[in-house]
Amino acid sequence: MRTxxxxxTAIVALGTSAAMAExxxxxxxxxxxxxxxxxxxxxxxxxxxxxxVFDSNEVLETKMLAGGSGYDVVVPTGSFLERQIQAGAFQxxxxxxxxxxxxxxxxxxxxxxxxxxxxxxxINYMWGTTGIGANEAKVKEVLGDDxxxxxxxxxxxxxxxxxxASCGVYFLDAPTEMIPAxxxxxxxxxxxHDPDVIAKVEPVLAAVRPYVAKxxxxxxxxxxxxxxxxxxxxxxxxxxxxxxxxxxxDNGVEIVYNAPKEGALMWFDQMAIPxxxxxxxxxxxxxxxxxxxxxxxxxxxxxxxxxxxxxxxxFLIEDVIGDPAVYPDEATMANxxxxxxxxxxxxxxxxxxxxxxxxxT
Amino acid sequence: xxxxxxxxxPFTWLLVLFLVxxxxxxxxxxxxxxxxxxxxxxxxxxxxxxxxxLDFVRELDFENxxxxxxxxxxxxxxxxxxxxxxxxxxxxxxxGYPMAYAMARAREDWRPTxxxxxxxxxxxxxxxxxxxxxGILGTEGYLNQLLLWLGIVSTPLQILNTNWAVYIGIVYxxxxxxxxxxxSQLDRLDGALLEAAEDxxxxxxxxxxxxxxxxxxxxxxxxxxxxxxxxxxEFVIPSLLGGSSTLMIGKVLWEEFFSNRDWPVASAVAVxxxxxxxxxxxxxxxxxxxxxxxxx
Numbered sequence: 001m002r003t004x005x006x007x008x009t010a011i012v013a014l015g016t017s018a019a020m021a022e023x024x025x026x027x028x029x030x031x032x033x034x035x036x037x038x039x040x041x042x043x044x045x046x047x048x049x050x051x052x053v054f055d056s057n058e059v060l061e062t063k064m065l066a067g068g069s070g071y072d073v074v075v076p077t078g079s080f081l082e083r084q085i086q087a088g089a090f091q092x093x094x095x096x097x098x099x100x101x102x103x104x105x106x107x108x109x110x111x112x113x114x115x116x117x118x119x120x121x122x123i124n125y126m127w128g129t130t131g132i133g134a135n136e137a138k139v140k141e142v143l144g145d146d147x148x149x150x151x152x153x154x155x156x157x158x159x160x161x162x163x164x165a166s167c168g169v170y171f172l173d174a175p176t177e178m179i180p181a182x183x184x185x186x187x188x189x190x191x192x193h194d195p196d197v198i199a200k201v202e203p204v205l206a207a208v209r210p211y212v213a214k215x216x217x218x219x220x221x222x223x224x225x226x227x228x229x230x231x232x233x234x235x236x237x238x239x240x241x242x243x244x245x246x247x248x249x250d251n252g253v254e255i256v257y258n259a260p261k262e263g264a265l266m267w268f269d270q271m272a273i274p275x276x277x278x279x280x281x282x283x284x285x286x287x288x289x290x291x292x293x294x295x296x297x298x299x300x301x302x303x304x305x306x307x308x309x310x311x312x313x314x315f316l317i318e319d320v321i322g323d324p325a326v327y328p329d330e331a332t333m334a335n336x337x338x339x340x341x342x343x344x345x346x347x348x349x350x351x352x353x354x355x356x357x358x359x360x361t
Numbered sequence: 362x363x364x365x366x367x368x369x370x371p372f373t374w375l376l377v378l379f380l381v382x383x384x385x386x387x388x389x390x391x392x393x394x395x396x397x398x399x400x401x402x403x404x405x406x407x408x409x410x411x412x413x414x415l416d417f418v419r420e421l422d423f424e425n426x427x428x429x430x431x432x433x434x435x436x437x438x439x440x441x442x443x444x445x446x447x448x449x450x451x452x453x454x455x456x457g458y459p460m461a462y463a464m465a466r467a468r469e470d471w472r473p474t475x476x477x478x479x480x481x482x483x484x485x486x487x488x489x490x491x492x493x494x495x496g497i498l499g500t501e502g503y504l505n506q507l508l509l510w511l512g513i514v515s516t517p518l519q520i521l522n523t524n525w526a527v528y529i530g531i532v533y534x535x536x537x538x539x540x541x542x543x544x545s546q547l548d549r550l551d552g553a554l555l556e557a558a559e560d561x562x563x564x565x566x567x568x569x570x571x572x573x574x575x576x577x578x579x580x581x582x583x584x585x586x587x588x589x590x591x592x593x594x595e596f597v598i599p600s601l602l603g604g605s606s607t608l609m610i611g612k613v614l615w616e617e618f619f620s621n622r623d624w625p626v627a628s629a630v631a632v633x634x635x636x637x638x639x640x641x642x643x644x645x646x647x648x649x650x651x652x653x654x655x656x657x
Contacts, residue, residue, distance in 0.1 A: 056619070058619035062618065062619055064398070066398070087397055088397065089398055168500070212605070213604075344621070344622070344623070351616055359605065361433065361434055
């Protein structure tokens with residue numbers, strides 16, 4: 001998911017087909033595909049592909065709820081997809097036009113069925129975990145060699161955070177990610193929708209709040225990569241991108257990603273077709289193209305996120321399939337949890353609590 | 362006939378681009394949130410004719426406005442926005458007035474160039490200019506590197522992600538809106554008036570306060586409004602440069618709209634913001650009219 005540009009919408013219109021040619025409009029997360037795939041799709045199908053990007057589920061959701069977005073394929077995260085399906089924003093997929101659906105991975109499909117029962121409206125694009133990115137050298141300098149890099153204790157224990165504040169800590173500005181993690185830390189059900197249980201994390205987060213430099217869901221990629229911050233609680237692939245950017249810049253910064261050993265949130269970005277899509281047939285062609293094992297593998301090899309396509313795994317490079325930060329081993333996998341959408345009333349409590357934690361008001 | 366057309370154009374403009382959108386927002390602020398597309402209820406169903414409209418109107422209420430009073434977040438955010446807008450307007454005036462004054466006093470053939478230099482930054486995207494301030498103000502940024510090198514500070518200053526960064530960003534971004542109206546007033550200033558003041562025994566400083574400043578007041582007031590009004594609802598600058606504790610109504614509005622998906626409450630927040638802005642403007646205009654009448 002995710003980028004370093006706030007709500008940037010880069011429009012990449014490719015190809016030079018005639019003016020009346022068939023068009024498919026795709027709205028995906030930024031930095032989330034190998035762009036040579038877009039060219040390949042156009043060559044194979046002769047359809048003109050218009051590819052736009054976003055960097056927040058909220059922005060996508062608002063477009064879906066407002067209707068008339070003009071997009072044929074969009075990529076919301078599971079819990080957002082769940083609510084948008086309930087609001088009637090998507091159309092059911094015509095499976096007869098998706099011969100590649102057999103390539104999907106049942107391990108992932110079983111989990112995505114929580115959001116999209118029977119996987120009738122969406123296919124998995126990529127998935128990942130939410131965890132801790134750290135500048136190992138700096139953190140050890142501050143906390144000593146036994147710093148708990150793979151534990152929620154690093155970010156939710158005020159004693160650790162007080163010391164880390166000197167080298168900079170960012171948290172995701174996403175209560176639906178941070179609150180489940182804090183619930184896990186105090187031993188509660190991370191997917192609790194009970195306002196009384198959720199309220200228990202307020203003192204936990206308030207205690208570490210003074211040591212958090214910023215709550216933001218995209219700036220930590222650059223922050224980690226250029227050494228401005230030493231710890232970020234964020235999305236797996238983003239932190240791996242920070243690791244690669246630092247390596248490319250050769251600035252002496254080394255970033256590691258760890259899914260917390262207490263358990264990590266597992267999220268799924270799902271491709272779906274809006275109910276008012278101008279070209280649903282073209283959209284199905286795009287989904288089928290993406291589910292081709294080699295194409296899906298090319299995308300994962302490029303962005304360092306795991307995908308839900310079993311057949312693609314033989315085409316993945318060792319850096320991706322062999323990295324437990326991307327494809328967790330079985331022990332970690334068993335330790336991952338998922339969360340579902342809050343109803344509007346609980347959502348309001350959660351947002352309000354989040355504002356209170358962040359601003360003290 | 363011709364006069365009617367002249368009046369008609371601005372009125373149509375206001376009607377289509379201000380009143381109609383405002384009424385739509387106002388209508389949403391009276392409805393209730395729902396899990397639907399669009400996410401509020403009731404929807405106006407014109408196919409039912411008059412009874413449809415009546416059913417629609419019956420379901421509207423002021424619940425969301427009452428809700429705004431039950432939570433201290435909203436008035437605190439309004440107050441905090443007013444404070445940030447007032448302080449930044451004052452700072453912009455403080456920086457902008459001398460610049461406008463210097464421009465108006467510069468050699469005649471330099472003035473177009475100076476004017477150009479003020480306008481030039483507009484040719485770069487606003488977003489990119491705010492982004493570059495992140496590079497300047499960060500703990501590893503150019504400003505801190507310079508201060509460390511000069512030995513003025515020993516540890517990097519934390520400026521980015523504080524209200525200071527917000528003030529710097531606003532003053533920088535809105536400076537031309539302050540300079541241009543003041544400059545246009547000062548540019549027209551009759552130099553003979555200052556000579557007369559000096560002949561009558563005024564020092565240069567008192568001539569400035571007694572003659573120049575009062576004559577430039579319309580420009581100062583216009584500049585202050587041009588800075589204050591957009592700053593009050595500002596969203597981009599505080600979210601990029603400000604810290605998480607920077608509380609502004611623009612951010613609250615964003616959260617209501619995007620995080621809570623509560624369009625009705627978001628609309629109510631926007632309506633109240635508009636009222637907060639319109640009242641001082643009307644009072645100010647009444648005052649101006651009175652003054653004009655008194656002078657005439």
